[in-house]
Amino acid sequence: MLRIEPAGLGDLPGSYRVCLLTGDAGEDATGRYRDPDLLGHVYVGPYLARGRDLQLVVVDDKGVAGYLLSTDDSVAFEAWAEAHWWPPLRARYPLIDDGSPDARLIGKLHRPDPIDGAVVREFPAHLHIDLLARARGGGTGRALIERLLADLRGRGIEGVHFGVDARNAKALGFYEHLGFRALKQERWGVLMGMRLG
Numbered sequence: 001m002l003r004i005e006p007a008g009l010g011d012l013p014g015s016y017r018v019c020l021l022t023g024d025a026g027e028d029a030t031g032r033y034r035d036p037d038l039l040g041h042v043y044v045g046p047y048l049a050r051g052r053d054l055q056l057v058v059v060d061d062k063g064v065a066g067y068l069l070s071t072d073d074s075v076a077f078e079a080w081a082e083a084h085w086w087p088p089l090r091a092r093y094p095l096i097d098d099g100s101p102d103a104r105l106i107g108k109l110h111r112p113d114p115i116d117g118a119v120v121r122e123f124p125a126h127l128h129i130d131l132l133a134r135a136r137g138g139g140t141g142r143a144l145i146e147r148l149l150a151d152l153r154g155r156g157i158e159g160v161h162f163g164v165d166a167r168n169a170k171a172l173g174f175y176e177h178l179g180f181r182a183l184k185q186e187r188w189g190v191l192m193g194m195r196l197g
Contacts, residue, residue, distance in 0.1 A: 001060060001061075002058055002059070002060050002065060002135055002138070002140055003058070003059050003060070004056055004057070004058055004140070004143060004144065004147070005056065005057055005059055006055065006056060006057075007047075007048055007055040007056055007057040007067060007069070008048065008051075008055075009048055009049070009051075011048065011057045011064055011067070012040075012044070012045065012048050014057070014059075014063045014064025015040065015044045015048065015057060015064055015067050015069075016036075016037060016039075016040030016044055016045070017063075017064065018064055018065070018066055018067060018130050018131075018132055019039045019040045019043055019044045019130060020033070020036050020039050020040065021132055022130040022131070022132065023039045023043075025165040025167035025168040026130075026165070026168045026170065026171060032101045033101055033102055033105070034100070034102050035102055038093075038102055038105040038106065039105065041089055041105075041109065042105055042108050042109065043069075043128055044067070044069060044128070045085065046077070046080075046081045046085040047069035047070070047071070047128070048069070049084075049085060050071075050077070050080055050081075050084075050085075052071070053070050053071045053072050053077075054068070054070050054147070054148050054151045054152075055067070055068075055069050055070065056068045056069075056144055056147065056148075058131065058135050058140055058144070060134070060135075062134070065131065065132045065134055065135040066129070066130055066131035066132055066135040066140065066141075066144075067128075067129070067130060068127060068128070068129045068144040068145070068147075068148055069127065069128045069129075070125060070126065070127040070128070070148055070152075070160075071125060071126060072124065072125045072152060072155060072157045073124055073125070074115055074120045074124055074125065074126045074161075075115060075120060075124070077126075078112065078115055081112070082112075086109055086110075086112065089109045090109055090110055093106045093109055094106075095107065095110055116184075116191075119161055119183060119184075119191065119193070120161075122158070122159050122193070122195070123158075123159035123160055123161035123183070123193040123194075123195075124157060124158065124159065124160075125152050125157050125159065125160040125161070126160060126161050126162050127145075127148060127160060127162045128162065129141065129144060129145070129162075141174065142178065145178055148160070149194070149196065152196055153196050157196060158195065158196055158197045159193055159194060159195045159196055159197070160193060160194055160196065161183060161191060161192065161193035161194075162191075162192055162193075163186065163188065163189055163190070163191050163192070164189050164190050164192055165188065165189040166185075166188070166189040166190055167189075168189075172190060172192075175192050178194075179194055180192040180193060180194045181193065181194070
């Protein structure tokens, strides 16, 4: 039986594992990285470490099966990460230039993707959501998104955005069905968003 619960630091290992197992356009990325924690350091860790906004995990008797991580203020979140999350990781992971997937993620630790000012003015919140196969198809993804949207609306947040790998056609269709629209094409995929006002 799947349950949706508030996420905390105790969910970090399981959430890192979900991130890795969905890190290749929704599929298992385990074989792509020498360091299995790098994806989690970039896409999971700062949300759980900051401990604010709506952070949710999907759990069952096998452990964490998915998550929805978010911030209602992308600019403030990035400022916090720059001050508190990235510096110790930069010390631990010096830049490398071997063209590997690990090198690309280490580069993100040192030079996070810049915030698009035009996007965050209209869509200030952002989210990350990943579900293992055992948590898909039963309405869990929809429940997570609806819970987040209700939370953001309740706080007067005007819009939310997120990125989707262009290879993940199922995810793109799912989000479009929920009412999200493509905001812009990026080299890595599609930036999607929804107005909440």
